[in-house]
Amino acid sequence: MRGARRPPSGRSPRSKDLAKEKQGAFAVIRDRTWEERVQFARRWGITAAALGLVIFLVLLGRRHGFGVPEYLQFALDGLRGGSIYALVALGFVLVYRVMGVINFAQGAFVMLGPMLTAFFYEQGWPPVPGLRLALAALLAVGIVGALGMAVERLTLYPARRASPLTRIIITVGVYLALQGAALLLWGPYAKVLPSFTTMSLSDPTLRFGGVRVKAQSLWIAGTLIATVIALGLFFGHTTVGKAMRACAVNRLAARLMGIPVDTMSTLAFGMAAVLGAIAGIVLGPVTRATYDMGLELGLKGFVAAIMGGLVSFPGAVLGGLVLGVLENLWAGVTVAGFKDLFAFVVLILVLLLHPRGFAGAEAAVERV
Amino acid sequence: MRLEVERLEATYGSVRALHGVSLHVDPGEMVAVIGANGAGKTTLLRAISGLLRPMAGRIWFDGHEITGWPPERIVALGLVQIPERRQLFDSMSVEDNLRLGAYLRLRRGERKAVEEDLQRVFELFPRLKERRRQMAGTLSGGEQQMLAIGRGLMARPRVLLLDEPSLGLAPLLVQELFRILRALREQGLTLLLVEQNARQALRVADRAYVMETGRIVREGTAAELLADPTLQAAYLGGSSGPIIPSSSPMEVAVHARSARTVASGDAAVGEHGDGGDDAGG
Numbered sequence: 111m112r113g114a115r116r117p118p119s120g121r122s123p124r125s126k127d128l129a130k131e132k133q134g135a136f137a138v139i140r141d142r143t144w145e146e147r148v149q150f151a152r153r154w155g156i157t158a159a160a161l162g163l164v165i166f167l168v169l170l171g172r173r174h175g176f177g178v179p180e181y182l183q184f185a186l187d188g189l190r191g192g193s194i195y196a197l198v199a200l201g202f203v204l205v206y207r208v209m210g211v212i213n214f215a216q217g218a219f220v221m222l223g224p225m226l227t228a229f230f231y232e233q234g235w236p237p238v239p240g241l242r243l244a245l246a247a248l249l250a251v252g253i254v255g256a257l258g259m260a261v262e263r264l265t266l267y268p269a270r271r272a273s274p275l276t277r278i279i280i281t282v283g284v285y286l287a288l289q290g291a292a293l294l295l296w297g298p299y300a301k302v303l304p305s306f307t308t309m310s311l312s313d314p315t316l317r318f319g320g321v322r323v324k325a326q327s328l329w330i331a332g333t334l335i336a337t338v339i340a341l342g343l344f345f346g347h348t349t350v351g352k353a354m355r356a357c358a359v360n361r362l363a364a365r366l367m368g369i370p371v372d373t374m375s376t377l378a379f380g381m382a383a384v385l386g387a388i389a390g391i392v393l394g395p396v397t398r399a400t401y402d403m404g405l406e407l408g409l410k411g412f413v414a415a416i417m418g419g420l421v422s423f424p425g426a427v428l429g430g431l432v433l434g435v436l437e438n439l440w441a442g443v444t445v446a447g448f449k450d451l452f453a454f455v456v457l458i459l460v461l462l463l464h465p466r467g468f469a470g471a472e473a474a475v476e477r478v
Numbered sequence: 479m480r481l482e483v484e485r486l487e488a489t490y491g492s493v494r495a496l497h498g499v500s501l502h503v504d505p506g507e508m509v510a511v512i513g514a515n516g517a518g519k520t521t522l523l524r525a526i527s528g529l530l531r532p533m534a535g536r537i538w539f540d541g542h543e544i545t546g547w548p549p550e551r552i553v554a555l556g557l558v559q560i561p562e563r564r565q566l567f568d569s570m571s572v573e574d575n576l577r578l579g580a581y582l583r584l585r586r587g588e589r590k591a592v593e594e595d596l597q598r599v600f601e602l603f604p605r606l607k608e609r610r611r612q613m614a615g616t617l618s619g620g621e622q623q624m625l626a627i628g629r630g631l632m633a634r635p636r637v638l639l640l641d642e643p644s645l646g647l648a649p650l651l652v653q654e655l656f657r658i659l660r661a662l663r664e665q666g667l668t669l670l671l672v673e674q675n676a677r678q679a680l681r682v683a684d685r686a687y688v689m690e691t692g693r694i695v696r697e698g699t700a701a702e703l704l705a706d707p708t709l710q711a712a713y714l715g716g717s718s719g720p721i722i723p724s725s726s727p728m729e730v731a732v733h734a735r736s737a738r739t740v741a742s743g744d745a746a747v748g749e750h751g752d753g754g755d756d757a758g759g
Contacts, residue, residue: 350585353578355567356567356570359570362561362565363565363567364567365550366549366553366558366559367578367629368553368554368581368633369581370548
């Protein structure tokens with residue numbers, strides 16, 4: 111099993127030298143570089159598989175006689191869904207890096223964003239629809255953020271010494287509880303948010319040459335870009351952001367420097383909830399928001415995060431966009447009803463190819 | 479500003495690691511705790527820093543009983559630990575590592591004072607200034623140790639706890655390190671130094687404690703202990719040659735053997751058993 115995955119030996123002498131240079135010839139280091147080599151091989155394997163898939167999809171599309179404009183249209187539409195997955199995936203990565211937990215409650219926050227926004231929007235005050243929508247969205251994001259922090263304090267913090275698996279199951283429980291609460295509060299009916307551009311149910315379509323883009327798609331893409339910039343500034347230029355990264359890099363050292371790691375965990379969880387809520391809200395006018403929309407979006411965000419390696423923010427964004435585009439291409443060349451199949455096949459494949467699960471990395475993070 | 483540990487008992491994992499340890503460090507002193515691998519030295523420091531809650535006993539610092547306090551409150555009082563194997567934020571820049579050492583002070587809004595301290599650390603360790611934008615994980619072993627000390631100093635400690643600072647350093651760097659520690663002491667900093675490198679530690683310290691299997695078995699001035707014939711045999715290798723660097727596997731084996739005989743086979747009781755988490759992020 112171990113030998114079977116060994117990458118070509120041409121690369122090994124160099125990485126060995128590097129390891130020696132760094133710390134001396136300890137067996138631990140040699141093991142680690144081997145691990146890195148496996149990761150490296152796996153990453154390129156995945157890239158090759160993705161390329162093969164694209165070629166396969168294009169070949170399938172030839173049956174329908176699709177040309178470049180059609181593929182461009184599919185890809186562009188896919189980027190819309192992909193941006194949403196990217197936003198959700200950023201939340202997964204944030205929580206996983208700081209806390210070592212895969213947060214399946216993320217889907218619930220994605221659902222609560224538009225549900226709460228629609229709820230406040232329906233209240234009819236203030237009368238100006240644009241202002242009302244903005245206020246409603248702001249209020250919803252704030253509530254979801256606070257709820258996220260409360261959830262962390264009340265469910266994960268008391269179980270902070272429990273195994274990662276226990277903590278993951280807790281987040282599944284939280285998801286189900288929040289979904290149930292939404293069902294109780296609003297019933298099984300769909301809620302609809304107005305288009306951000308027209309404040310009505312019809313969304314204008316813009317044409318660029320041969321391709322069509324919905325105005326709401328631009329809002330979604332803009333939100334993703336703004337979020338990525340904001341996160342970059344937060345983690346790169348603020349003391350709290352750097353401290354949060356430090357918690358992820360070396361929890362023991364962070365504690366010894368006086369960084370309150372438990373507070374950082376709560377904050378990270380709240381931020382992830384906010385990211386989820388924002389994703390749900392900008393998606394609101396495109397789909398109909400229901401109490402159970404979180405499952406699909408949460409899982410797809412998770413798939414996107416895994417595709418990006420689960421610890422990398424750029425990886426999560428890229429994973430989300432790639433997943434969105436591939437999924438949409440797949441649906442385009444087969445049958446629209448097959449769309450969801452794609453992400454879940456990817457999920458199963460990734461989990462099969464990653465048999466140890468993600469507990470290994472967590473154990474390293476948690477061991478303090 | 480006196481640090482006092484009173485009959486401390488603690489477990490590390492499921493192993494009883496401390497059996498009623500008492501010690502004190504007075505202001506301006508440099509105190510060493512020496513002992514073999516597994517004697518409980520790291521556990522002692524972890525308990526003082528609030529990383530693990532002791533089963534019994536008390537820790538006093540600066541008139542406060544800090545037993546069971548969270549680490550951030552203890553750091554805020556000025557009791558700062560520089561952990562074993564440096565534990566840097568490997569994937570962050572040298573400068574960010576240093577600034578994070580002053581996290582609590584930055585949060586209190588002491589931005590200007592922190593920047594001044596940053597310049598002071600750069601004066602103390604010019605190599606760090608040259609490499610301020612480099613990732614901490616790419617530094618050499620000696621530079622990493624300087625960074626670890628610099629990061630600790632950024633917290634403006636009143637008492638600095640050092641866990642095995644000489645571990646993995648080449649002999650010349652060990653000399654350099656102890657010179658720096660001595661200089662810090664001269665500037666009025668109080669230091670509690672935990673070391674396996676007993677001879678070097680005793681040369682720079684004022685007083686020392688000897689730990690064995692979770693107990694303090696000897697204490698005295700450094701000069702007394704250096705001259706003690708039984709300690710000579712057990713920890714100081716018998717001869718007065720340079721202290722064994724732990725970088726050469728053969729010499730480490732010799733060192734470990736001599737240490738084990740004294741610690742009655744206790745060296746396996748994993749005080750350092752959490753191997754490899756220094757790069758765990």
